[in-house]
Amino acid sequence: MRSLGELERTTLEHLWNAPRPLTPTALREQLAVGEQRELALSTVMTVLSRLEKKGFVARDRTVRPATYAPFQAREEYIAEIMHDALGTAGDRTEALAHFVGRASTTETAALKQLLGL
Numbered sequence: 039m040r041s042l043g044e045l046e047r048t049t050l051e052h053l054w055n056a057p058r059p060l061t062p063t064a065l066r067e068q069l070a071v072g073e074q075r076e077l078a079l080s081t082v083m084t085v086l087s088r089l090e091k092k093g094f095v096a097r098d099r100t101v102r103p104a105t106y107a108p109f110q111a112r113e114e115y116i117a118e119i120m121h122d123a124l125g126t127a128g129d130r131t132e133a134l135a136h137f138v139g140r141a142s143t144t145e146t147a148a149l150k151q152l153l154g155l
Contacts, residue, residue: 042094045077049085050094054112059098059105062086 042050052068053060060068066082086106089095094115098105110118127133141149 042089042092045081045085046089046092046094049082049089050108053095053106053108056107059107061103061105063103065106 048069049065052065056068062079062082065086066077066079069082070076086095086097090097090106094109095106096109098107124130124133138146138149
């Protein structure tokens, strides 16, 4: 699984929550809300560049300034993490049993529906 630093995760969260792609400046303003210090625009651009190289965001260069959007939905990302984690289990069935054992009634019902049970 491609690893993310804290600022990369926070940036991705803001992009997922945005109704449209964001410019680095708009993202910088959003990241500053509730923070003790503002990030330099160059820092935000570096984080976006790293996320783009890792395949998490897509940059639209057809507009000026360029905008950034998540490459995949949050749910797709979480599913990828879950699949990767399951792949590291010595006993996949046992790992799934523990996962299902901790699932809520609603989550269990959703799993049954998805499995056609």
